[in-house]
């Protein structure tokens with residue numbers, strides 16, 4: 001009945017119901033898998049609105065999906081229902097280079113936008129490591145970050161307006177230039193629980209005049225993170241400050257031959273993009289801080305090719321850990337930057353206590369840690385250890401004044417740990433927003449909110 | 460005889476006291492007018508039948524300045540100038556850029572979502588807020604975000620409170636990420652005779668080293684130091700390293716020269732102070748015989764916007780003055796007449812005519828008694844119904860600044 005009505009409205013080509021098709025949409029990059037009852041591939045905002053109306057009539061939940069690279073089960077259809085996959089809505093609708101903005105469909109792959117803007121001397125700044133596959137819609141829904149968010153900010157700082165379909169299938173628009181509440185700001189990062197993004201107006205930036213990339217090697221990850229804290233404390237904000245520890249560097253080099261030193265306990269990747277006039281001064285300042293904090297070597301990438309290789313290695317790091325263990329669990333936490341050494345020490349202690357191998361590759365400049373816990377999912381004991389260590393890391397970072405997700409989101413995975421950070425009252429205020437946009441909880445149910453939080457509790 | 464009942468004023472000195480006060484007020488249904496430095500009092504409708512003015516001015520503590528993390532947490536009543544001074548001690552800043560910084564509060568500036576001239580390069584105030592604490596209408600204190608610079612833990616509730624004009628909750632404190640203060644600042648001022656200014660300003664927008672701000676100011680003679688108000692003049696701020704400023708200076712001079720600007724004055728000492736004072740013009744009053752509008756466009760149509768509005772002003776026998784934000788494409792216009800009565804007679808027709816061309820024009824300053832009958836916020840945003848629904852859930856008894864914001868929110 002449900003599928004039949006969707007086929008009638010959108011055509012058979014846009015609706016998938018075969019079990020082998022549904023299986024593909026049962027999971028994202030998080031391990032939990034749950035089957036949808038139907039998958040819809042809309043071609044337009046109108047298709048989305050029509051599909052949402054039909055889902056409503058049939059009492060089916062609606063889960064939007066970009067590329068499925070999310071790491072917290074955000075795109076998993078937790079209560080079944082309809083998955084709306086944006087794979088066919090992947091066009092750039094307008095590239096306004098003069099005013100440095102673009103209007104894009106949600107299924108556009110992140111990197112494709114920067115590629116398309118480059119000939120005009122522009123780029124799209126938010127660059128998740130998954131940018132070759134993840135979509136702008138998914139990025140908006142998760143407020144994605146990336147290595148370059150240190151100086152450019154995260155996705156929300158680059159979204160100017162949205163076209164959306166609401167819980168009832170009605171199209172609405174928001175813009176940061178409209179008078180009234182900043183709905184754009186509130187909708188970015190809402191993980192598909194408030195409305196479905198059907199187009200986004202985003203800001204493009206002028207390509208920097210000059211870019212330099214340096215690699216510093218350290219004895220251990222504590223020295224590297226101490227260096228990052230010192231760079232920030234000195235009021236120097238490069239465009240990117242990324243750390244990889246020994247375990248990660250070894251697999252990255254084995255997979256990519258990126259050019260990182262193999263004899264170090266940790267490496268720090270530094271990028272500064274800006275005006276040629278400032279480059280030497282910056283380099284001197286950062287190199288000095290690195291050497292004061294125990295850098296054992298310092299090297300500048302000499303060419304675009306060398307820079308690209310270093311970045312390709314960094315962005316491919318998580319995937320390269322396949323060489324170490326059949327599975328990895330990537331944690332995502334954020335702490336004040338002066339607390340980086342303490343947070344890393346807590347990560348190390350927790351991994352040791354549970355006899356797990358941990359690799360660290362992270363957006364150090366933002367205080368955003370990504371411990372990768374290696375395991376084999378066929379071994380129940382290891383799975384349990386990973387879950388316990390993951391939770392200990394969350395608690396340790398909260399105790400250090402940090403938070404339980406810096407960029408990957410809460411989704412399905414972390415909803416029950418939200419109360420580590422927020423009180424019942426804090427969550428009830430969020431639930432009021434949910435109540436306004438999705439009173440029947442049809443949009444991505446079972447996400448973000450711990451089971452049982454509703455705004456009814458405070459009324 | 461009508462006796463106007465002036466609302467009482469209370470100023471809680473801490474978050475808990477504020478919460479307790481709100482709890483009582485909500486139980487009694489007392490309508491509150493939330494007030495910071497009162498510098499943007501002329502934005503929006505006067506709060507109808509306010510029982511009490513709730514001032515945040517005693518909430519002015521610095522809660523945490525983690526300068527080594529480039530973060531700071533301050534209470535809502537701290538003035539922008541005090542925040543600036545605090546951060547300057549560590550060579551840091553937050554680009555809030557609102558007028559009358561010695562009075563304007565952090566909370567008021569955020570609640571108004573004030574848009575300053577450096578935003579084209581540095582972003583808006585909302586882009587610097589990493590956390591906040593808000594007292595809801597029933598007195599509950601709620602936190603949003605935190606003290607980390609990247610955070611996707613739940614909805615980013617701060618975004619809703621910023622720019623909500625105190626209609627969803629009372630901002631108690633805000634956490635910011637700060638920026639390192641550029642080593643140097645240089646302000647350029649130049650006379651810009653009307654006939655040549657357009658060409659010149661277009662060049663400024665295309666420079667390799669972009670100025671952090673560029674304003675063309677016409678009029679506002681008493682509001683901005685040193686301006687005699689006869690010609691337009693341009694104020695351009697460059698910030699950066701010494702080397703960058705030298706380069707920017709060369710580029711800017713060449714551009715201004717090409718545009719036919721004969722002479723440019725350079726201010727190195729106190730450049731930022733001079734610039735900050737220029738911002739005061741946005742809300743500078745002229746008794747009851749003026750109103751200031753703000754209209755938003757794009758940098759490339761700024762010249763036609765000025766021409767059109769000046770034309771309209773003259774048609775309605777009103778004297779126009781302007782602050783044009785060249786790099787963001789928005790313009791503030793102050794319209795005035797020689798006395799309050801003449802002004803009141805002319806402004807309504809002008810208001811209609813202006814909104815026919817610029818539907819989103821807003822009123823940002825002016826004490827004319829006719830102000831409340833004008834179109835204060837411009838056209839309703841397309842998502843107004845969602846906004847109304849938020850107001851209903853956050854302030855069901857309508858005690859927080861009711862009616863002040865767009866659409867009667």
Ligand SMILES: Cc1cc2nc3c(=O)[nH]c(=O)nc-3n(C[C@H](O)[C@H](O)[C@H](O)COP(=O)(O)OP(=O)(O)OC[C@H]3O[C@@H](n4cnc5c(N)ncnc54)[C@H](O)[C@@H]3O)c2cc1C
Nearest residue numbers: 066067068069070074129135137138139141144145192197
């Ligand atoms: C190897 C790897 C590296 C990564 N690196 C980073 C990184 O550096 N920074 C970072 O932030 N993340 C990173 N991620 C996580 C992930 O890529 C981001 O969360 C990304 O934004 C998800 O985009 P997606 O298109 O894959 O969305 P999906 O995974 O399909 O969906 C993510 C969430 O968004 C919702 N959603 C998707 N589209 C829409 C829409 N149109 N309307 C409403 N809701 C929608 C979904 O329901 C879901 O809740 C990484 C992931 C991997 C696997």
